[in-house]
């Protein structure tokens with residue numbers, strides 16, 4: 059099969075979006091082998107052995123794929139400037155540092171934003187040190203280098219990019235190609251300015267790119283050549299039809315599976331990296347085997363547990379790697395192959411867990427539900443703290459000291475955000491409902507309800523404290539990303555807080571060190587769940603919010619403001635000159651700390667009226683209703 063333009067691939071494999079070649083699909087159904095022969099561990103081993111021989115002949119394990127187009131290797135200087143996705147194809151320049159002087163200029167127009175990167179931190183330094191030490195571990199692992207395995211990852215996003223970069227780093231004998239339908243995103247991966255900001259990522263990519271790590275839009279070619287295919291595409295919440303607002307939309311997964319079936323000529327291990335509903339592997343298996351043309355596929359579930367902002371650290375030292383497969387001899391061999399060929403290169407044996415497929419798929423949803431539940435638990439307690447005079451930090455500390463509970467993930471906040479928690483819990487809720495378990499569904503729904511309550515409670519505090527109206531008042535928003543150390547704004551609580559304030563006609567001035575004006579305007583105008591589609595498919599309203607301005611400096615954002623809201627826990631917000639901020643604000647000057655990053659007592663000494671989530675209330679706030 060010859061090379062295919064990216065858009066053609068898209069149209070071809072998504073029935074609802076383009077003219078899929080249905081006749082072709084029926085044909086392949088007709089000629090597919092009706093009975094899937096045994097998973098060819100032998101066949102795969104043969105192909106691996108053949109590749110190994112080729113690699114040996116090529117003279118070493120730092121193999122460059124002979125067919126790798128040369129254009130993949132040199133950095134591509136610019137990406138589509140209009141691409142600043144909501145976690146989707148993002149212009150390379152967007153998360154990067156403008157010259158210092160430029161930071162004082164307000165960005166205007168789509169894609170004009172350049173954000174500075176925080177100075178190198180200890181985390182990045184420790185990653186560099188690990189990189190320097192990795193030569194040593196490579197030596198230990200040369201035994202694997204006799205085999206040349208080729209990996210292709212479909213989806214060059216927050217998961218596909220970093221995970222594959224780390225696999226390439228830790229497994230120099232494996233060639234890893236990350237493919238995507240988005241050209242701007244691939245261009246950015248091939249440039250000096252990567253499409254996502256993640257501490258330590260640049261160093262890892264620089265080490266491997268062009269050696270055994272490649273980024274390409276030639277999806278079909280690399281899928282056809284791969285032994286192991288990771289699928290790390292979007293799995294958004296459905297917005298229409300059956301299960302709308304809850305169920306996972308598997309359009310992108312299905313299109314990837316159909317494409318794999320169509321272009322494969324050799325046996326494959328297909329790995330679910332995306333977070334998917336339980337039993338997705340069964341559906342994928344059906345698509346692949348009905349189109350198999352005698353090719354053997356093994357489907358594995360290998361969910362990703364990295365958190366943004368610490369992705370590289372998490373990938374270097376995962377708490378666990380989970381691999382689920384069929385409990386057949388062939389399934390077990392595929393699990394072993396992924397374990398030994400890939401993860402055993404750097405992950406200790408006792409951290410690699412193997413399970414059946416459904417346990418692995420469900421564990422991912424369950425893990426996120428448990429994590430989010432902790433945050434909703436502490437946030438629920440934060441409301442009670444405010445009502446009673448208890449301090450949520452003290453309560454969380456005391457509770458977390460119980461070794462059965464533990465101290466992590468007990469920071470009260472304005473609410474959890476990010477692309478995963480809400481989506482995955484909704485997915486879990488839907489699965490429970492489909493399995494006739496409404497009580498279980500309602501239990502998990504409550505985690506999201508408390509999260510929504512926490513966000514609206516915060517907005518109510520702002521409005522009610524400021525004489526029950528913010529109409530025409532300038533409110534500064536410090537922090538828009540869903541957490542620190544990332545430029546990602548997907549499901550950030552800042553969106554809901556801004557909508558709440560805009561609903562009361564506030565004038566909003568936003569500063570975030572990593573998020574651009576274009577992105578913020580897109581976020582505020584996008585429909586619920588629309589953000590989780592590839593950029594070119596995201597519907598957005600063309601109108602920008604005139605009451606919203608985005609500035610490059612916290613002092614600029616707060617100048618003349620009546621109140622300021624801290625919505626992301628960026629370290630720099632701890633050390634701002636709050637006296638200077640106070641002097642330049644309207645009086646009375648309010649601080650609403652949604653992340654508990656400032657010391658409320660110190661700020662009160664300056665003269666601020668301070669609200670901190672779950673902390674004893676300022677005398678001023680005590681007289682105000684908790685709910686406006």
Ligand SMILES: NC(=O)c1ccc[n+]([C@@H]2O[C@H](COP(=O)([O-])OP(=O)(O)OC[C@H]3O[C@@H](n4cnc5c(N)ncnc54)[C@H](O)[C@@H]3O)[C@@H](O)[C@H]2O)c1
Pocket residue numbers: 145146147212213214215216217218237238239240243277290291292293310311313314331332333334362363364365366477478590591592593
């Ligand atoms: N972001 C996280 O921290 C995280 C962590 C663990 C798991 N996950 C899960 O991983 C999956 C991917 O998440 P992400 O944050 O990387 O998303 P993302 O939007 O950043 O990346 C997905 C990429 O897939 C591409 N894509 C979609 N369909 C494609 C196709 N048919 N062929 C080729 N490319 C295609 C898109 O263009 C996009 O670049 C989701 O299921 C998510 O729930 C995310």
Ligand SMILES: O=c1ccn([C@@H]2O[C@H](COP(=O)(O)OP(=O)(O)O[C@H]3O[C@H](CO)[C@@H](O)[C@H](O)[C@H]3O)[C@@H](O)[C@H]2O)c(=O)[nH]1
Pocket residue numbers: 333362363364365366367426429433466467468469470471472473474475476477478479540541542
């Ligand atoms: O004590 C806490 C911890 C987190 N948060 C908030 O919770 C959200 C999610 O944070 P975090 O879990 O650190 O980031 P994610 O990148 O969303 O990672 C989660 O979602 C990923 C996608 O599935 C999983 O892979 C990770 O294991 C899981 O931690 C953010 O808004 C945080 O500010 C709190 O409010 N309080």
